[in-house]
Amino acid sequence: MIDNIKRHAVFDGSGNQFSSEDGVAHNGGGKKSNSGWPLSHASSKVNRIYYLALAVILVFMGLGLAFILYCSEVSKEDTVGYIQGATQQITFALEQHVKDEFQTLMASATAAEDENPLAESATIRNLIKGMGEYNSYVAIGLADSSGQALWRDIYGRQHHSDMSGEDFIQQALTGKNTLTSPRLDTVSGLEVNYYAVPIYLTGSDKIKGALFVADQEDKLRNIVEHSLYAGLGLAHIINRNGDYVIESKSSLATMVTLGGGIFNLRIPWDTAMEKRIRDDLANGRSGRVEKDFYGQNRLIAYAPLKINDWYVFYAVPENMVSAGLKSLTIGAVVIISVAVALFILFIVLIRQANNQSRQSLETLAFVDPLTQKRNYQKFLLEGTELLRVNKGTRYALCYSDIKGFRYINGLFGRAVGDHLLCYWADFLDEITYPGEVFGRMGADVFVSLRKYRTRQEIEARVAGASSRLAVFPETLARGYKVEAYSGIYVIDDSDEGLSLSAMLDRAISAHKMAKAQDNGDRLRFYSHEMGVQKLWEAEVEAKMEAALEHNEFNIYLQPKIDIQHDDRIMGAEALVRWVSPEKGVIAPKDFIKLFEHNGFIVKLDRFVFEAACRYYNDSVIKCGLPPYVLSVNVSRLSLMQPDFVRIYQNIKERYSIPDKCLELEFTESLVFENHALFRSIVRECQHSGFLCSLDDFGAGYSALNLLRSIHVDVLKLDGLFFQVDDEEERGCKLVENIVSMAKSLGMKTVAEGVHAESMVKQLRAMGCEAVQGNVFAEPMPAEEFQAFVEVWNGYRTAINYII
Ligand code: C2E
Ligand code: CA
Numbered sequence: 001m002i003d004n005i006k007r008h009a010v011f012d013g014s015g016n017q018f019s020s021e022d023g024v025a026h027n028g029g030g031k032k033s034n035s036g037w038p039l040s041h042a043s044s045k046v047n048r049i050y051y052l053a054l055a056v057i058l059v060f061m062g063l064g065l066a067f068i069l070y071c072s073e074v075s076k077e078d079t080v081g082y083i084q085g086a087t088q089q090i091t092f093a094l095e096q097h098v099k100d101e102f103q104t105l106m107a108s109a110t111a112a113e114d115e116n117p118l119a120e121s122a123t124i125r126n127l128i129k130g131m132g133e134y135n136s137y138v139a140i141g142l143a144d145s146s147g148q149a150l151w152r153d154i155y156g157r158q159h160h161s162d163m164s165g166e167d168f169i170q171q172a173l174t175g176k177n178t179l180t181s182p183r184l185d186t187v188s189g190l191e192v193n194y195y196a197v198p199i200y201l202t203g204s205d206k207i208k209g210a211l212f213v214a215d216q217e218d219k220l221r222n223i224v225e226h227s228l229y230a231g232l233g234l235a236h237i238i239n240r241n242g243d244y245v246i247e248s249k250s251s252l253a254t255m256v257t258l259g260g261g262i263f264n265l266r267i268p269w270d271t272a273m274e275k276r277i278r279d280d281l282a283n284g285r286s287g288r289v290e291k292d293f294y295g296q297n298r299l300i301a302y303a304p305l306k307i308n309d310w311y312v313f314y315a316v317p318e319n320m321v322s323a324g325l326k327s328l329t330i331g332a333v334v335i336i337s338v339a340v341a342l343f344i345l346f347i348v349l350i351r352q353a354n355n356q357s358r359q360s361l362e363t364l365a366f367v368d369p370l371t372q373k374r375n376y377q378k379f380l381l382e383g384t385e386l387l388r389v390n391k392g393t394r395y396a397l398c399y400s401d402i403k404g405f406r407y408i409n410g411l412f413g414r415a416v417g418d419h420l421l422c423y424w425a426d427f428l429d430e431i432t433y434p435g436e437v438f439g440r441m442g443a444d445v446f447v448s449l450r451k452y453r454t455r456q457e458i459e460a461r462v463a464g465a466s467s468r469l470a471v472f473p474e475t476l477a478r479g480y481k482v483e484a485y486s487g488i489y490v491i492d493d494s495d496e497g498l499s500l501s502a503m504l505d506r507a508i509s510a511h512k513m514a515k516a517q518d519n520g521d522r523l524r525f526y527s528h529e530m531g532v533q534k535l536w537e538a539e540v541e542a543k544m545e546a547a548l549e550h551n552e553f554n555i556y557l558q559p560k561i562d563i564q565h566d567d568r569i570m571g572a573e574a575l576v577r578w579v580s581p582e583k584g585v586i587a588p589k590d591f592i593k594l595f596e597h598n599g600f601i602v603k604l605d606r607f608v609f610e611a612a613c614r615y616y617n618d619s620v621i622k623c624g625l626p627p628y629v630l631s632v633n634v635s636r637l638s639l640m641q642p643d644f645v646r647i648y649q650n651i652k653e654r655y656s657i658p659d660k661c662l663e664l665e666f667t668e669s670l671v672f673e674n675h676a677l678f679r680s681i682v683r684e685c686q687h688s689g690f691l692c693s694l695d696d697f698g699a700g701y702s703a704l705n706l707l708r709s710i711h712v713d714v715l716k717l718d719g720l721f722f723q724v725d726d727e728e729e730r731g732c733k734l735v736e737n738i739v740s741m742a743k744s745l746g747m748k749t750v751a752e753g754v755h756a757e758s759m760v761k762q763l764r765a766m767g768c769e770a771v772q773g774n775v776f777a778e779p780m781p782a783e784e785f786q787a788f789v790e791v792w793n794g795y796r797t798a799i800n801y802i803i
């Protein structure tokens with residue numbers, strides 16, 4: 001992950017590597033890309049699946065609904081079919097019954113053809129009696145053509161009465177079989193229907209009288225109501241006006257009717273519907289309607305009877321008829337609902353699982369695996385959002401790293417290094433207030449966006465965070481004080497439109513400065529000058545390749561004076577200078593660090609090395625200058641090139657430089673970085689005829705005990721030792737110890753950056769072999785060196801200090 005972040009940082013930071021202590025990717029973090037692409041891609045894929053699932057649910061529900069509608073339609077059709085069938089059945093049964101009745105009467109009438117209806121003959125009496133008893137009529141009688149009747153009541157009593165006024169007698173006497181509407185039989189108190197048929201004279205069509213019976217109204221009602229559902233339906237016989245002829249006695253009928261006829265209901269008909277029914281009835285048509293009675297839909301059918309102007313009026317609850325189908329429909333609804341619910345549950349579960357995997361992806365993408373805090377990617381996202389939302393709030397962007405972190409790893413072990421990072425990350429998290437954000441950028445670099453009111457306040461907070469490092473128990477216990485460098489960029493209103501990573505570049509510039517100056521507080525605010533520095537760097541980067549091609553890089557030489565042997569010149573160090581046609585001589589401090597960052601140093605070192613060899617060949621081999629040791633600087637990156645030794649050896653051989661005349665100066669920091677590798681390279685270099693020295697010894701984190709296992713030829717004591725200060729006394733003691741220890745290990749010592757004669761004396765007394773410093777000579781153009789040597793040594797052969 002750190003590698004990924006680095007790549008990102010390089011893009012964002014215009015070529016700046018964010019970590020000064022790079023290469024410490026020791027947390028072995030995730031391997032996933034940090035870019036947001038996989039997540040958004042995954043989420044759009046997930047969304048597509050959800051849409052698909054939703055579409056499936058909708059289609060499923062649609063199909064289910066269609067099926068239910070279909071079922072209810074089928075159910076309705078069934079109901080309609082049923083009611084039509086039932087109406088037909090009733091009609092048929094009624095008509096059949098009436099027909100049978102008439103046939104019976106007509107048969108009896110035939111028997112009475114030869115008799116006088118009123119003559120009370122045995123035949124007539126038997127006929128009346130038989131019919132009365134056999135057919136359980138309420139009354140039975142015969143009338144002559146004048147309407148005088150002889151009849152028998154329900155109790156078997158005979159009566160003579162004038163019935164000429166009765167409509168059914170009159171009808172029968174005109175030759176019509178007649179059935180009346182129910183009327184009250186005063187003898188029995190029952191509602192009865194009268195049936196009457198004509199009696200013909202034997203062998204003629206002349207009517208001589210009528211035969212009539214009164215039959216209980218209930219007989220017809222029973223036929224009509226035979227197929228009703230437990231009072232939930234109703235069946236009336238009505239006439240064409242809608243008046244009841246035989247009114248249903250079902251509970252529904254009682255509930256809905258106000259009496260009299262079907263148009264007199266408690267819940268009136270819809271006007272259009274009533275009109276339709278009236279029309280149908282008036283015109284002898286059958287029909288079918290639906291009406292809601294007390295929340296239940298009734299299917300109603302009416303059909304004309306071939307009896308008088310009568311109609312059968314029949315109503316059933318819709319759901320009763322198709323109860324089976326209804327329950328099937330309900331079953332289907334339940335099954336569909338359960339299936340949809342299960343499907344939704346399934347989707348929810350998938351979603352949950354998805355969220356979980358999304359969370360773990362986010363963790364991979366946004367959480368630093370070592371500290372479990374935000375990584376750089378997340379910091380950028382959240383920080384950008386904070387700045388967007390909290391316009392008007394003062395923010396400072398802080399970029400911090402731990403001083404000499406890789407040495408801490410080297411000295412205390414990686415586990416301690418990891419603990420230190422977690423320890424600091426926890427603390428930084430602790431002091432991150434709402435509206436602020438911090439994250440780990442990688443290695444030992446932490447970035448934070450903090451609110452502030454005054455510069456002093458932010459300074460105090462950053463210093464406070466750094467001071468926390470000093471009390472890290474695992475290093476404190478061994479007397480080591482951990483410190484941090486911080487670069488701060490104060491964001492102001494004019495930064496609108498500047499990206500967070502661009503602001504971070506500025507914090508990094510400030511951080512670089514803090515590091516370069518390395519004074520007490522190790523904290524710098526970004527300033528305009530740093531911007532200028534950045535511009536300078538950009539210019540250098542743009543010109544470096546061309547400058548190398550055009551030989552703008554020259555070597556200067558600084559002599560090394562053998563202070564133990566009459567201050568003779570025993571060697572020189574080749575130091576590069578950029579002689580620019582526009583800017584004049586540019587010192588290494590203005591470009592070496594940058595080249596070390598951008599990798600150009602490898603080319604430059606090789607170039608300087610070759611120039612040094614060429615010069616040596618010219619001056620010593622060709623021009624007879626006494627042999628001396630010429631040293632060149634080798635940067636960490638150059639040394640790390642896989643074929644480093646072979647390339648340098650080839651160049652050395654090409655210029656025929658004898659063994660032990662070239663010295664390679666390696667910086668001290670390499671020893672800590674990869675001790676084993678350093679040792680093996682040193683051995684290889686020595687094997688190839690190079691001398692090796694450890695440069696800047698004492699400037700950083702030199703551990704004297706490490707020296708025992710590194711067999712360099714020369715130890716170059718850093719100029720810091722020889723800066724005159726209050727601790728001069730202590731410094732001297734230290735140098736003395738180092739010199740004697742180096743001697744005991746078979747190493748020469750060269751003191752660098754010595755200004756004062758008095759110091760030379762002291763060094764000589766300590767046994768230090770040589771001094772390279774302005775006290776004797778400043779670095780000079782190579783062309784001047786030969787003349788310098790000649791003057792200095794007075795043409796004497798330099799003493800070979802190597803032996
Ligand atoms: P260095 O390798 O430690 O070289 C010694 C530096 O100390 C030189 O600085 C030299 O001019 C300076 N110096 C020597 N005596 C005195 C003194 O008495 N007082 C003061 N103030 N300075 C003194 P210079 O030439 O500016 O080089 C600076 C650094 O740049 C070198 O430090 C070396 O690390 C780097 N450098 C120079 N040339 C090359 C090169 O070709 N390759 C690489 N990789 N680095 C180079
Ligand atoms: Ca050097």
Ligand code: CA
Pocket residue numbers: 695696716718752
């Ligand atoms: Ca040095």
